Amino acid sequence: MSKDKKKRIFRTSLIQPLTNEKWQPISIPLISIIISFIAAAVVILLIGKNPLQAFYNLFQGAGILPKPAYAGYKSMLTDFLSLLNAMTPLVFASLAVAVAFRAGLFNIGVAGQMLVSGFLATIIVGYSGLDAILAKPLVLVIGIVAGGLMGGLVGWLKYKFNINEVVSTIMLNYMAQYVISFFIQMYYIDPVSRQSQYISDAARLTLVNVEIANLKMDIPLGFILAILCAVLVKFVMDKTVVGFEIKAVGSNRKAAKYAGINVGRNTVLAMIISGGLAGLAGVTYYLGYFSSIQPKVLSSIGFDSIAVSLLGNSHPIGVIFSSFLVSIIDQGSTYMSSQAGIRQEISSVIVGLILLFSACGVYMKYKISRLKEKEVDRKESES
Numbered sequence: 001m002s003k004d005k006k007k008r009i010f011r012t013s014l015i016q017p018l019t020n021e022k023w024q025p026i027s028i029p030l031i032s033i034i035i036s037f038i039a040a041a042v043v044i045l046l047i048g049k050n051p052l053q054a055f056y057n058l059f060q061g062a063g064i065l066p067k068p069a070y071a072g073y074k075s076m077l078t079d080f081l082s083l084l085n086a087m088t089p090l091v092f093a094s095l096a097v098a099v100a101f102r103a104g105l106f107n108i109g110v111a112g113q114m115l116v117s118g119f120l121a122t123i124i125v126g127y128s129g130l131d132a133i134l135a136k137p138l139v140l141v142i143g144i145v146a147g148g149l150m151g152g153l154v155g156w157l158k159y160k161f162n163i164n165e166v167v168s169t170i171m172l173n174y175m176a177q178y179v180i181s182f183f184i185q186m187y188y189i190d191p192v193s194r195q196s197q198y199i200s201d202a203a204r205l206t207l208v209n210v211e212i213a214n215l216k217m218d219i220p221l222g223f224i225l226a227i228l229c230a231v232l233v234k235f236v237m238d239k240t241v242v243g244f245e246i247k248a249v250g251s252n253r254k255a256a257k258y259a260g261i262n263v264g265r266n267t268v269l270a271m272i273i274s275g276g277l278a279g280l281a282g283v284t285y286y287l288g289y290f291s292s293i294q295p296k297v298l299s300s301i302g303f304d305s306i307a308v309s310l311l312g313n314s315h316p317i318g319v320i321f322s323s324f325l326v327s328i329i330d331q332g333s334t335y336m337s338s339q340a341g342i343r344q345e346i347s348s349v350i351v352g353l354i355l356l357f358s359a360c361g362v363y364m365k366y367k368i369s370r371l372k373e374k375e376v377d378r379k380e381s382e383s
Helices: 003-019 024-046 051-061 076-102 110-126 132-161 165-188 222-238 240-252 255-257 261-289 301-311 316-340 345-358 361-382
Strands: 207-211 215-220
Touching: 024 051, 024 301, 024 316, 024 345, 024 361, 051 316, 076 110, 076 207, 076 215, 076 222, 076 240, 076 261, 076 301, 076 316, 110 132, 110 165, 110 301, 110 345, 132 261, 165 215, 215 261, 215 345, 222 240, 222 261, 222 316, 240 261, 255 261, 261 301, 301 345, 316 345
Parallel strands: none
Antiparallel strands: 207 215
């Protein structure tokens, strides 16, 4: 066998998992993550630390691997549940961005939609004294409605006046941030924490300090809903007329309009769905992971979700895995810092590297398609 033929066989077997379009939403982000961890390992080596030990401590801190010792009422299970609790709003927020991406829109206002939904659910239900059976479902409903209305407003402005959604969402972010801050500081401030007053346990979407088998754990009730929403979004986008029309509008507005698709309606609808998911992120964050709202602060999840959605290739299932990975890094960074002697900022470097390589996904797809074309041309010339 000639050297050239061996090279072609090796190259074909190497890129085969990447050339299958069905698996590209998983394979390309996976390759990006592997490359980024290699780059992160180089960074850790440059500061004189052991990258394998650092990554091991990172997974220990996130509850994926066991620690040498635990405090009272704590174990690897309680750490893992805390990871899922932090991951839940990130999944919702990243799905919100992914749906907007599918429609060719950039919903940079997830943080504002989260804040408005969380605030309204807090003052309507969190301070109401309702029983948990009524309070928890009502919190979810308010989150969907409030976020959906904000998202729908952005879609309507885009359709009716051709106002760029990036501009309108940024302006709405500022409006939500300062208006809600005013109301919190005037009417709902806690004099000790300087945040909004804490909500009732009945309205909270995380069961806190639940004692089971001599362990005190936080159980995120919204996590299962987040997974179900991801599956539902995938079904709607892949198997329904609505999903097809939204993707068609996102691919080419002019072609979609020529084909008889109502571009304006689908633009507004996509933003309503995106906003509703952002609203769920807001209530699971402000009435789940936390139980109060800090004035003048937008949640970083609203902005991290953009990068997480890109890492997941804007695919609902990919979003779950990318959210899980980023949550591991975020939750495990403190323990890694204390055990491996690596500054916590290194975790931000790791996330940044992951997102940097994930942003090259489109370029990777282009190069893979070019390799496939060359391979087809070569086979045709040989035959």
